[in-house]
Amino acid sequence: MRHEESNMDKADILSMTKAELCDFILTLGEPKFRAAQIMEWLIRGADFSEMKNLPKTLREKLDKTAFIAGAAVSRRLVSADGTIKYLFELYDGEKIESVFMRYKHGNTLCISTEAGCPMGCAFCASTLRGLSRRLLPSEMLAQIIAAEKDTGERISGVVLMGIGEPLDNYDNVIKFLRLVGSPDGLNIGYRHISLSTCGLVDGIRRLAEENLPITLSISLHAADDKTRSSLMPVNKRWNIAELLAACRDYFEKTGRRISFEYTLVRGKNDGRQDAEKLADTLYRYCAGMPLHVNLIPVNPVHERGFQPSDRQGVREFAAALEARRITATVRRRLGSDIDASCGQLRAGEKE
Ligand code: SAH
Numbered sequence: 001m002r003h004e005e006s007n008m009d010k011a012d013i014l015s016m017t018k019a020e021l022c023d024f025i026l027t028l029g030e031p032k033f034r035a036a037q038i039m040e041w042l043i044r045g046a047d048f049s050e051m052k053n054l055p056k057t058l059r060e061k062l063d064k065t066a067f068i069a070g071a072a073v074s075r076r077l078v079s080a081d082g083t084i085k086y087l088f089e090l091y092d093g094e095k096i097e098s099v100f101m102r103y104k105h106g107n108t109l110c111i112s113t114e115a116g117c118p119m120g121c122a123f124c125a126s127t128l129r130g131l132s133r134r135l136l137p138s139e140m141l142a143q144i145i146a147a148e149k150d151t152g153e154r155i156s157g158v159v160l161m162g163i164g165e166p167l168d169n170y171d172n173v174i175k176f177l178r179l180v181g182s183p184d185g186l187n188i189g190y191r192h193i194s195l196s197t198c199g200l201v202d203g204i205r206r207l208a209e210e211n212l213p214i215t216l217s218i219s220l221h222a223a224d225d226k227t228r229s230s231l232m233p234v235n236k237r238w239n240i241a242e243l244l245a246a247c248r249d250y251f252e253k254t255g256r257r258i259s260f261e262y263t264l265v266r267g268k269n270d271g272r273q274d275a276e277k278l279a280d281t282l283y284r285y286c287a288g289m290p291l292h293v294n295l296i297p298v299n300p301v302h303e304r305g306f307q308p309s310d311r312q313g314v315r316e317f318a319a320a321l322e323a324r325r326i327t328a329t330v331r332r333r334l335g336s337d338i339d340a341s342c343g344q345l346r347a348g349e350k351e
Helices: 005-009 018-027 034-043 056-065 137-151 166-180 201-207 224-229 242-254 270-284 311-323 342-350
Strands: 072-078 084-089 095-103 108-111 115-116 131-134 155-161 193-197 215-219 258-264 290-298 328-329
Touching: 018 034, 018 166, 034 258, 084 137, 095 137, 095 342, 108 137, 131 166, 137 166, 155 166, 166 193, 166 201, 166 215, 193 201, 201 242, 215 242, 242 258, 242 270, 258 270, 258 311, 270 311, 290 311
Parallel strands: 108 155, 155 193, 193 215, 215 258, 258 290, 290 328
Antiparallel strands: 072 084, 084 095, 095 108, 115 131
């Protein structure tokens, strides 16, 4: 699916709320009740010509004045464990990735929020070539709609952990969250939505005011500023003390539990003393909060040269945290046979 020049001045209909769509329909001289019908079709991935309960004249008007952002399947990798990794192509040829994961409680899709990423984390493939552009709210929805259509299955959970930094695309991400949770739209419960950030403190503080009961995940990855800055340039802007103070305020304001992500890189941040330091740091800034750390053995990215900790090392790290009364989970490596770590397919495409 290629970008049509004519789309440039058309309305982005899939980014509209029900109220916005009603207004838009009125400007076309059509009755408001059409908005609900159109929305139903949109979330099922139909194009205008397929909207059979609309008069032909309306379908033609829509086609002239609006476009439906799409995510076209460019590659599809299926893992032995049922995980599906999609490489999607957007209207302008940009490629992004989503990962469809099956859990006992339902299907979850990991979506991208940007094409590329500006944050520069040392271990991450998504950022190798920087940011190309930010995604529209509709392009985040389109990933879910396309994956539901492709699998024929319902998606009941979403994690914003694919390519990009969600809080670097703040307004579009918030709009997407309002749309995806809306009963008029895909109606996915906020408690089944997680947003992961590398630690943009201004964004975390704004998010706390949005009244969206999603789960916030913080990519911490190190417990001292020297190590964290060497892995994540964002730490030079907002250090660990500032980040964890914002987490504390977020928790106090929203009452929502925060989950900390910690990528284990062999010899870099995975020793016994690192686990102790992590526990000390969390207690220093976040005492009184429920503390949960999600451990991720680093997925070796060809260009980066980092190696994951071995199983024994991961177990010992988790046990050291548990001994300090911090719950630690080790991320299940769904889809490890298909390069499911974010950014790897997109990066591979451009070589
Ligand atoms: N930009 C956001 C979300 C995208 S990345 C963020 O930084 O949180 C989702 C998670 O995967 C983050 O915790 C990120 O640090 C981690 N990650 C990135 N590359 C990885 C790799 N090669 N191995 C393991 N985890 C990785």
